[in-house]
Amino acid sequence: MAKDDLSTPNEQKEYSRRDMLKMTALAGGGIALGASGFGTVLELLGNKNGEANAANQSTVPFFGNHQAGITTAHQNYGYLAAFDIDPSVHDAAKIMALFITWTRLAATLTQGKREVNSDNKELPPNDTNEARDLGAANLTITFGLGHSFFTKDGKDRFGVAAHMPKQLTAMPHIAHETLDPAISNGDLCVQVCADVQQVAFHALRNLIKEALGTANIRWMESGFLNAPKGQTPRNLFGFKDGTANVADSEDQKNVIWTGSDEPQWMRGGTYLGYRKIKMIIETWDRDSYSDQENVFGRKKNSGAPFGQRHEKDPVIMNKMPADAHVRLAHGTGKQIYRRAYSYTNGIQPQTGNLDAGLLFISYQNKPQDSFIPMLRLLGKSDALNEYTDHIATGLFAIPAGIKKNEYFAQHLFE
Numbered sequence: 181m182a183k184d185d186l187s188t189p190n191e192q193k194e195y196s197r198r199d200m201l202k203m204t205a206l207a208g209g210g211i212a213l214g215a216s217g218f219g220t221v222l223e224l225l226g227n228k229n230g231e232a233n234a235a236n237q238s239t240v241p242f243f244g245n246h247q248a249g250i251t252t253a254h255q256n257y258g259y260l261a262a263f264d265i266d267p268s269v270h271d272a273a274k275i276m277a278l279f280i281t282w283t284r285l286a287a288t289l290t291q292g293k294r295e296v297n298s299d300n301k302e303l304p305p306n307d308t309n310e311a312r313d314l315g316a317a318n319l320t321i322t323f324g325l326g327h328s329f330f331t332k333d334g335k336d337r338f339g340v341a342a343h344m345p346k347q348l349t350a351m352p353h354i355a356h357e358t359l360d361p362a363i364s365n366g367d368l369c370v371q372v373c374a375d376v377q378q379v380a381f382h383a384l385r386n387l388i389k390e391a392l393g394t395a396n397i398r399w400m401e402s403g404f405l406n407a408p409k410g411q412t413p414r415n416l417f418g419f420k421d422g423t424a425n426v427a428d429s430e431d432q433k434n435v436i437w438t439g440s441d442e443p444q445w446m447r448g449g450t451y452l453g454y455r456k457i458k459m460i461i462e463t464w465d466r467d468s469y470s471d472q473e474n475v476f477g478r479k480k481n482s483g484a485p486f487g488q489r490h491e492k493d494p495v496i497m498n499k500m501p502a503d504a505h506v507r508l509a510h511g512t513g514k515q516i517y518r519r520a521y522s523y524t525n526g527i528q529p530q531t532g533n534l535d536a537g538l539l540f541i542s543y544q545n546k547p548q549d550s551f552i553p554m555l556r557l558l559g560k561s562d563a564l565n566e567y568t569d570h571i572a573t574g575l576f577a578i579p580a581g582i583k584k585n586e587y588f589a590q591h592l593f594e
């Protein structure tokens with residue numbers, strides 16, 4: 181049978197054979213791409229099925245100055261996953277090979293294309309197929325590196341510890357947190373977002389599959405967030421969440437993107453701060469409306485700060501209770517860019533309560549001066565603490581955007 185009877189030949193290959201050979205050579209040679217490796221690389225598909233139905237064909241560019249999925253309009257579904265490098269891997273070349281494969285796959289999937297299957301039906305399929313008839317649905321894939329990628333037990337793991345991002349540390353202890361290490365931190369992180377959950381899951385699943393043997397999944401979380409176009413989404417406490425985020429690109433440059441104080445390969449990148457925060461929904465739902473508003477210092481319906489009429493009006497700190505969440509966060513004088521998702525995970529068997537909360541994700545160029553001090557202050561004094569538990573954490577360096585014919589973190593290694 182022909183390569184794949186449902187497929188049309190790819191017209192917009194992301195990489196030529198020469199590009200891939202060049203990248204493989206740059207990665208130190210000797211990288212085994214696997215028996216079907218080059219077939220996979222060279223025969224990317226156009227996804228023609230979407231033309232016949234209402235699949236969401238919107239795409240977000242994968243290559244660029246900054247990675248996508250950060251200032252990209254918030255998609256409806258998000259996965260955040262962390263990976264650990266397999267203990268058998270000591271060679272940077274193996275990691276570079278994985279990053280080449282991940283880059284190729286991400287560049288393909290985010291543009292609504294799929295990898296073609298081999299002629300040989302005795303081999304497993306290259307693509308798992310469940311998103312074949314769906315478009316890209318604004319899929320973005322964002323890659324990051326944890327502190328433990330660079331050093332572990334005091335050892336420089338892959339010869340790049342000298343180039344560690346300046347603000348990347350292990351996460352410090354924060355008051356009142358009850359962290360589960362199994363769902364915290366990790367050597368690598370991948371954020372996958374899309375407007376169709378099946379598209380996002382498909383992408384993550386295929387990234388996991390390609391990493392096997394080099395990097396193993398450590399944890400993954402999935403979340404959702406919906407709002408009418410142009411409106412701020414609401415969290416599970418019913419409040420508009422994300423109002424104070426900077427929208428202007430000059431402000432985003434100051435808050436999000438790293439500059440000349442970082443190693444060259446990290447400039448134009450950012451840091452992802454992560455907290456999994458369980459929300460004690462049952463207690464919240466029994467609290468009075470006015471108490472709920474006092475917790476944040478904002479009006480529940482309009483999102484306006486106390487003493488103001490409209491959501492985007494400036495915060496007047498002394499109109500809010502001293503321990504109001506917004507007063508404390510705003511009072512640090514620091515800014516972060518929040519891109520959170522709500523999560524639900526059925527019922528907690530021990531209590532019969534809902535297992536639900538917020539996958540708090542923020543991007544900032546100086547986490548040691550913003551995200552971490554803010555967490556410390558909120559951990560100590562925030563009125564919100566009565567209704568929340570911080571159960572997982574992470575801090576990851578997100579390198580600059582990937583250029584065409586380059587691969588993720590290439591300039592860290594070369």
Ligand SMILES: C=CC1=C(C)c2cc3[nH]c(cc4nc(cc5[nH]c(cc1n2)c(C)c5CCC(=O)O)C(CCC(=O)O)=C4C)c(C)c3C=C
Binds near residue numbers: 417419424516540558
């Ligand atoms: C480390 C920082 C923060 C954590 C953790 C955090 C958790 C958290 N927040 C909400 C809900 C809201 N937060 C709001 C504002 C806000 N929150 C932070 C930081 C953290 N939040 C900042 C920096 C700000 C903006 C402050 C400002 O300058 O005005 C709001 C108000 C609306 C908005 O601006 O988004 C809400 C609502 C929850 C539910 C939560 C943990 C579960």
Ligand SMILES: [Fe+2]
Binds near residue numbers: 505509
């Ligand atoms: Fe907040």
